[in-house]
Amino acid sequence: MEALPRETIVDVLEDRLRTDILDGLHPAGSYLPPERRLADGYGVTRTTLKHAFGRLAQAGLLETRHGVGTRVRDYARLGGADLLPMLVRHDSGWVREVFEVRRGVGALIAERAAERGTRPQRAELGALLAALPRAEGADAVQLADVEVHRALARATGNRVYVLLTNTLFNAYLPVRSLLQGPFTDPEAAHRRLAPVVEAVTAGDARRAREAADTYLRDTERIMLEGLA
Secondary structure: OOOOOOOOHHHHHHHHHHHHHHOOOOOOOOEOOOHHHHHHHHOOOHHHHHHHHHHHHHHOOEEEEOOOEEEEOOHHHHOOHHHHHHHHHHOOOHHHHHHHHHHHHHHHHHHHHHHHOOHHHHHHHHHHHHHHHHOOOHHHHHHHHHHHHHHHHHHOOOHHHHHHHHHHHHHOHHHHHHOOHHHOOHHHHHHHHHHHHHHHHOOOHHHHHHHHHHHHHHHHHHHHHHHO
């Protein structure tokens, strides 16, 4: 067994600052109060504050200019998809928007995979699908399902689709344990996904897109019911 990680004061402060920024207490474009005043307000040292600033700057929420101060970035205008896990953790309403993109991108990926997939890639898809009903437990079934979708993205021959697939899975990673409804029954999970893989391996692009759209809508509905 692995020991659970312990929260440090920097972890707590980072979370508090992130929440205050995303809640609008520190609006986009505004400068944070001077470090000494901010540190006193949160009851931490300036060193702790600097460490938290560094993490939030790396996450894309803050930017520090020497001699000027630390400003909240306009993440809605300048940020990228790498912010999604943080935003989902803060507000689960983002999950619905992630799923909308998941439907559109996922259906297109299945279509492209049917058009472009090589024989080895189609064989890999079949093997990954066959492994799904043998997975034990909802978490393992969910991860096995994820690997099928990663393989579908690779079969498109377009590396951007692979990165988009990774981004979308990473986006709802913070609430993944609440989205295991479609994966509690391995056989049912296999039946839902099988038409997608079968259409792709048959090279039927239209059927692959339709099957993927059905699969994505069905699993989205089940997952959102669980989240609610």
